[in-house]
Amino acid sequence: AQTVTQSQPEMSVQEAETVTLSCTYDTSESDYYLFWYKQPPSRQMILVIRQEAYKQQNATENRFSVNFQKAAKSFSLKISDSQLGDAAMYFCAYRSAVAPSNSGYALNFGKGTSLLVTP
Amino acid sequence: NAGVTQTPKFQVLKTGQSMTLQCAQDMNHNSMYWYRQDPGMGLRLIYYSASEGTTDKGEVPNGYNVSRLNKREFSLRLESAAPSQTSVYFCASSPWTEDRDGNTEAFFGQGTRLTVV
Numbered sequence: 181a182q183t184v185t186q187s188q189p190e191m192s193v194q195e196a197e198t199v200t201l202s203c204t205y206d207t208s209e210s211d212y213y214l215f216w217y218k219q220p221p222s223r224q225m226i227l228v229i230r231q232e233a234y235k236q237q238n239a240t241e242n243r244f245s246v247n248f249q250k251a252a253k254s255f256s257l258k259i260s261d262s263q264l265g266d267a268a269m270y271f272c273a274y275r276s277a278v279a280p281s282n283s284g285y286a287l288n289f290g291k292g293t294s295l296l297v298t299p
Numbered sequence: 300n301a302g303v304t305q306t307p308k309f310q311v312l313k314t315g316q317s318m319t320l321q322c323a324q325d326m327n328h329n330s331m332y333w334y335r336q337d338p339g340m341g342l343r344l345i346y347y348s349a350s351e352g353t354t355d356k357g358e359v360p361n362g363y364n365v366s367r368l369n370k371r372e373f374s375l376r377l378e379s380a381a382p383s384q385t386s387v388y389f390c391a392s393s394p395w396t397e398d399r400d401g402n403t404e405a406f407f408g409q410g411t412r413l414t415v416v
Contacts, residue, residue: 186341189339213403213404215404215405223387223409224407224409224410225389225391230402230403230404232403271341271342275393275405277403285329285347285349285393285395286332286347286355286357287330287332287344287347287391287393287405288358289334289341289342289343290341291339291340291341292341
């Protein structure tokens with residue numbers, strides 16, 4: 181099964197500053213999807229951004245952008261102009277795009293990074 | 300648009316009791332998932348169903364069973380609950396590939412907080 185590693189259990193950023201959350205993954209597949217999810221204290225899982233592996237251009241959604249390095253199997257999330265509302269757990273996730281694969285369509289998550297935003 | 304609906308939201312069980320967590324989605328997704336979330340462990344996949352009629356084990360399937368009742372519904376059953384199954388459980392669904400809006404992501408229910416005493 182594909183593994184997803186988030187090496188930063190906790191990160192802290194000041195309001196209006198920029199922070200980068202790291203994610204690496206292990207796969208032998210060439211076609212897949214990558215996601216960043218946010219989980220605030222409400223427990224709701226909210227999609228932040230997604231990246232298709234076949235797309236070379238890094239995805240961007242407003243203040244959120246990714247640095248997708250396919251060869252290095254790295255998928256980091258950059259949050260610019262951080263806001264208090266960005267404080268949450270952030271999860272990186274991987275999903276196969278090829279049907280069927282040995283692992284089917286399992287959606288695998290990293291252990292998460294807790295982001296603290298200070299005023 | 301309801302999305303993914305999970306019931307119940309909270310449950311307390313005694314050791315050895317059984318229960319079924321229900322999940323339904325109205326987005327016509329093929330794939331459905333059950334996860335458990337424990338502090339410091341992220342979301343760990345219990346079982347998933349790539350399509351109606353198929354189910355596969357995830358990372359932590361022991362002590363659980365699942366049923367993909369139809370395309371909409373995917374239930375998780377604890378036959379004999381143990382304190383180690385105290386956790387927050389999430390159901391999710393996703394399309395196989397990009398849907399008509401170009402979306403590929405999974406959508407999640409609100410979670411069930413289960414306590415086994």
